[in-house]
Amino acid sequence: MASRVMSTLDYPDTLLRKVLGSTKSIAIVGASANRARPVFIVTKYLISKGFRVFPVNPGHAGGEILGQPAYARLADIPEPIDMVDIFRRPDAVPGIVDEALSLDPRPKVIWMQLTIRNDEAAAKAEAAGLTVIMDRCTKIEYGRLVGENSWAGINSGVIDSRRPVQTVEYQRFRLPGVVGGGERK
Amino acid sequence: MSEDRAPGFATLAVHAGAKPDPTTGARATPIYQTTSYVFNDVDHAASLFGLQAFGNIYTRIMSPTSAVLEERIAALEGGTAALAVASGHAAQLVVLHALMQPGDEFIAARQLYGGSINQFNHSFKSFGWNVQWADINDISTFEKAVSPKTKAIFIESIANPGGVVTDIEAIAAVAKRAGVPLIVDNTLATPYLCRPLDFGADIVVHSLTKFIGGHGNSIGGIIVDGGKFNWTATNRYPFLSEPRPEYNGMILGETFGNFAFAIACRVMGLRDLGPAISPFNSFLILTGAETLPLRMQKHSDNAKAVAEYLSKHPKVTWVSYAGLPGDRCYKLAQKYCPKGAGAVLTFGVEGGEAAGVTLVSTVKLFSHLANIGDTRSLIIHPWSTTHSQLTPEQRKAAGAGDDVIRLSVGIEDAADIIADLDQALAAT
Ligand SMILES: Cc1ncc(COP(=O)(O)O)c(C=O)c1O
Numbered sequence: 372m373a374s375r376v377m378s379t380l381d382y383p384d385t386l387l388r389k390v391l392g393s394t395k396s397i398a399i400v401g402a403s404a405n406r407a408r409p410v411f412i413v414t415k416y417l418i419s420k421g422f423r424v425f426p427v428n429p430g431h432a433g434g435e436i437l438g439q440p441a442y443a444r445l446a447d448i449p450e451p452i453d454m455v456d457i458f459r460r461p462d463a464v465p466g467i468v469d470e471a472l473s474l475d476p477r478p479k480v481i482w483m484q485l486t487i488r489n490d491e492a493a494a495k496a497e498a499a500g501l502t503v504i505m506d507r508c509t510k511i512e513y514g515r516l517v518g519e520n521s522w523a524g525i526n527s528g529v530i531d532s533r534r535p536v537q538t539v540e541y542q543r544f545r546l547p548g549v550v551g552g553g554e555r556k
Numbered sequence: 557m558s559e560d561r562a563p564g565f566a567t568l569a570v571h572a573g574a575k576p577d578p579t580t581g582a583r584a585t586p587i588y589q590t591t592s593y594v595f596n597d598v599d600h601a602a603s604l605f606g607l608q609a610f611g612n613i614y615t616r617i618m619s620p621t622s623a624v625l626e627e628r629i630a631a632l633e634g635g636t637a638a639l640a641v642a643s644g645h646a647a648q649l650v651v652l653h654a655l656m657q658p659g660d661e662f663i664a665a666r667q668l669y670g671g672s673i674n675q676f677n678h679s680f681k682s683f684g685w686n687v688q689w690a691d692i693n694d695i696s697t698f699e700k701a702v703s704p705k706t707k708a709i710f711i712e713s714i715a716n717p718g719g720v721v722t723d724i725e726a727i728a729a730v731a732k733r734a735g736v737p738l739i740v741d742n743t744l745a746t747p748y749l750c751r752p753l754d755f756g757a758d759i760v761v762h763s764l765t766k767f768i769g770g771h772g773n774s775i776g777g778i779i780v781d782g783g784k785f786n787w788t789a790t791n792r793y794p795f796l797s798e799p800r801p802e803y804n805g806m807i808l809g810e811t812f813g814n815f816a817f818a819i820a821c822r823v824m825g826l827r828d829l830g831p832a833i834s835p836f837n838s839f840l841i842l843t844g845a846e847t848l849p850l851r852m853q854k855h856s857d858n859a860k861a862v863a864e865y866l867s868k869h870p871k872v873t874w875v876s877y878a879g880l881p882g883d884r885c886y887k888l889a890q891k892y893c894p895k896g897a898g899a900v901l902t903f904g905v906e907g908g909e910a911a912g913v914t915l916v917s918t919v920k921l922f923s924h925l926a927n928i929g930d931t932r933s934l935i936i937h938p939w940s941t942t943h944s945q946l947t948p949e950q951r952k953a954a955g956a957g958d959d960v961i962r963l964s965v966g967i968e969d970a971a972d973i974i975a976d977l978d979q980a981l982a983a984t
Contacts, residue, residue, distance in 0.1 A: 383560040407805035412608045419609070485813045508813060514610060521573060522618060523610045523822065524626025525637040525815050530563055530571045535578045540596040542611040544578075 380488070380506055384529065387512050390480055390502055392546040394453040395423060397509075398445055398478070400467055401458030402426030404436045409484070410458040411437070413510045417456075420513065420545060425452060445470045454480040456509055457487060464489035468496050477501065484508055517544035565632065565748065566849045573627025574842075585624045587839045591615050607803055607811070607823060617827055621835040625842045629768065629778050630818075632747040632848070633760050636783030637818035639826065640776060640838055644743060644763025645675055646831035647777035651739060651761060652708065653825045654795050654817065658684030661705040665692045665722065666953045667715035669763075670943035672741070673954060676710075691953075692722045695730065702734045707792065709736060713752050713892065714744035714878070716928065717938050717962040718955025719901045721878045721888040728756025735792075737785045743767070744900055744928070748852040749893040758785040759817065766929025767899070770844035770851050774837040779821050783814035795820050851931070851967055856896020858973060859965040865974045866903050871911075871981050873959065877901035899966070900928050902938075904959040911984040912937045912961050918983040921968065921976035933966035933973050 397417055403410045414437055418424050425448045426436040432443035442448050445455065445467070455471045455478050457464060464483060471478050472495070481496045483489070483505040493503040514520040515527045518535050522542070535544050563571070574585050593612040595601035603609040612618055622640045630638035641647050652662065664676055666689050676687040688706070690697040698709060709731045711722045724740060731738035737758035742750065746767045752760050762768060764776035787796035787809035796809035796816055803823070812819045826832060844851075856879065863877035878889035879897030889897045905911045915935070916924045922935040926942050936942060938956035951957065965973060 385560055405805075406606070407799060407803075407807075409811045412811065415603070415608055419603075511813060518575060519610050521575075521627050522612060522620065522623050523637065523815075524618075524623050524630065524639055524818060525610075526572075526627055526630035526635060528631070530567065531575060532571070532583075534576050534581065537578045540600070541594060542596070542600075 382504055382507065384516065386502075387504070387507075388516055388546065390454075390482075390504065391509070391513050391516065394480060396425065396450065396452045397422050397454045397456050398425045398427050398442075398448055398452045399456050399458065400427045400445070402428045402431065402436050402441060403458075404431065409508070413456075413458075413484070413508065414439075416510045416513070419543075423450075425450075445474060451476050452478050454478055454482055456482045456484065458484050459487070461487055461489045465492040465495075468492040471501075472496065472499050480504070482507070482509060485511075513546070517546055519544055568628070568631045569748075569848050570846050572631035573624040585621055585839060585842055587835050588615075588620045589835055607806060607819070615835065616830055616832045617822060619832075619835045619838065621842070622833055622838040625764075625838045625845070626778065628842060628845055629747070629762070629764075630780055632845070633742070633780045634747075634751050634753045634782075635760065635780035637815035638778050638780045639818050639821045640764070640778045640833045641826065642777065642831040642833050643775045644741075644761065644765060644777040645671065646829075647761040647763070647779050648672065648675060648710075648741075650821050650825035650829060650831065651759060651779050652680065652685055653829060654820045655707045655737070655793060656683070656685040657794070659686070659705065660684070660707045661686045661688050661703060662708040662710060663688045663690050663698055663701045663706060664710040665690060665712065665715065667692050667718055667720055667722070667955060668710075668712055668741070669716040669743075670938065670946055670951075670954060670956065673950060674945055692720065692727075695723065695726045698727055698730045699733075702730070702736075706734055706736055708739055709734075710739045710741070712741040712744065713750050714898050714900070715955065716744055716900060717902055717942070717960070719876045719878055719885075719897065720955060721885040721892055721897070723888055724750075724752050724755040724757060724892060731758070732756065735790065744898050745893055746848060746852050746898075748849050749856065749895055749898055753780070753782040753784075755892065758782045763929075764841045765927070767852060767855070768845050768848060768929075769841040770848065770929060770931065771840070772927060772930030772932065774840045776833050776837050776841050779818065781815050781818035785817065787816055795824060800824075852898075853896060854967040855899035855965060858967065858970045859899045859901055859963070860896065861970040862963065862965050862973055862977065863901050863903075865977070866901075869981060871906045871984060873904040873906055875901065875903040876955070899964050900962065901965070902955060902960050902962050904957075905961055905981070905984060907984055908959040909937075909939065912959060913940075914984045915961060915980050918980040919976050920979075921972060922963070922980075928962075928964035930964065931967050933968060933976075934964040936962050938962050
């Protein structure tokens with residue numbers, strides 16, 4: 372029977388804006404080259420917004436996803452990463468968090484995608500000083516905060532009478548801050 | 557304003573969804589009167605068509621003007637997203653198209669706008685979408701109508717024309733037990749008076765033609781996604797739970813989280829059935845929406861004054877207005893729409909059909925026409941007009957017997973509205 376899917380987790384917009392606006396590099400754990408999968412769409416979107424994206428999936432290690440080299444494990448990524456974005460089942464999360472915490476430097480953010488939630492792993496990451504977001508989509512939240520989701524009639528919850536920050540392209544907005552945001556390549 | 561502070565209803569009515577235009581700085585929402593939008597490059601086009609990025613392609617499927625209206629109404633209803641369409645009836649068509657397969661059933665309240673009863677009984681039956689009627693005065697009739705083929709339940713919050721208030725929470729409980737979404741037509745109440753999503757509804761539809769547009773100048777409709785129904789828990793809603801071949805095998809219910817239903821209605825219903833709203837109508841309705849709280853309060857206050865006047869008039873046999881203490885729906889109205897019971901009320905005039913016809917022909921301030929939700933006061937004899945295509949039994953069941961007069965009380969001065977009824981009743 373129909374269960375209710377709306378999350379009870381509540382993250383203030385100021386926090387999400389800070390997290391997404393200060394992140395430069397993102398490891399995508401559970402990356403896929405299948406165009407139908409949400410992870411593929413999110414990866415493509417984050418690349419288009421100027422994030423440095425590192426797909427992680429043992430099955431693709433040594434190859435590429437969306438033009439980015441893929442890695443088997445977080446530890447194989449050759450540069451520091453700011454965020455670990457998890458597209459795996461909740462029971463896979465503790466292992467990923469442990470891997471993330473053993474990196475040097477540590478990532479600043481653990482992000483679990485829609486329907487993914489693991490409170491113990493989250494508590495562990497938070498105790499280590501990381502910010503944790505669960506049961507949210509990075510693409511949906513970015514698009515919501517910058518106003519792109521609004522083109523599809525989605526309730527952004529954002530009221531702002533200031534000018535949206537546009538990129539040089541049509542129909543693309545970005546967060547003010549460090550990430551370039553889809554300048555024409 | 558701090559970003560994390562939840563704005564109030566009146567603030568949302570003015571601001572939600574609207575930003576200054578990014579290229580011109582226009583503060584009012586521009587009317588984007590164009591059919592199509594230029595892509596940055598082929599990859600951008602592919603992303604838009606493949607639902608990998610949001611943006612504008614073609615006005616049959618989306619428009620930046622309509623998008624502001626959609627976000628505005630979603631915010632006012634407390635939903636996750638909305639989809640504006642050409643009319644209230646188009647909203648009902650697009651919603652059921654996303655839920656129903658031929659041979660499926662849905663349960664609907666008998667107490668509905670006459671046009672909806674027609675739509676369900678005739679056109680929808682020809683699609684193989686079989687309506688099962690139930691009675692809001694006896695909730696067990698909803699329970700009894702549930703079958704394995706049931707895909708949805710459809711009710712009106714305040715029913716047209718009866719001015720009857722529906723026990724949304726009780727019917728939401730039936731829907732939840734049946735594992736189907738509850739769809740509420742909230743046209744007569746508007747989110748200012750009642751928010752069905754707060755009482756367990758899953759989807760809200762509106763005829764924007766009525767109080768949200770509010771000025772009697774534009775036809776429009778909208779679908780609001782409540783965001784709480786789990787579409788992928790079963791395979792009963794294949795539009796949302798099955799891979800879509802035209803979108804590379806994407807599963808909409810999985811990709812679009814708690815606004816997947818609104819997206820499904822847009823990228824299949826609106827795309828294929830085609831009932832798009834004109835950007836110009838969206839603009840006019842959006843302008844109306846800005847004053848919704850002010851107008852709805854005035855409509856309700858005036859209607860209550862008129863109902864009180866009528867209930868004391870010797871030629872009036874009965875008054876049905878849920879805002880009147882003593883009305884059989886008064887308790888429900890106190891629960892679901894405590895700020896007021898809306899603008900629409902019905903009453904019986906002594907002398908039946910003949911007196912009714914005299915009345916609608918003698919009023920001067922009231923307009924005799926087949927609409928509700930205008931700034932102007934409106935009057936009609938539903939038996940001979942809006943409900944005339946129904947059988948006498950259906951008309952009575954829908955609250956449109958032969959002695960019934962329906963008013964949609966406007967926002968003029970209450971004293972003038974009452975004076976007009978007074979002179980017309982004197983002529984009956
Ligand atoms: C309650 C209700 N629902 C739906 C409709 C249909 O809306 P539209 O005329 O915009 O198609 C109406 C119109 O009278 C209505 O009153």
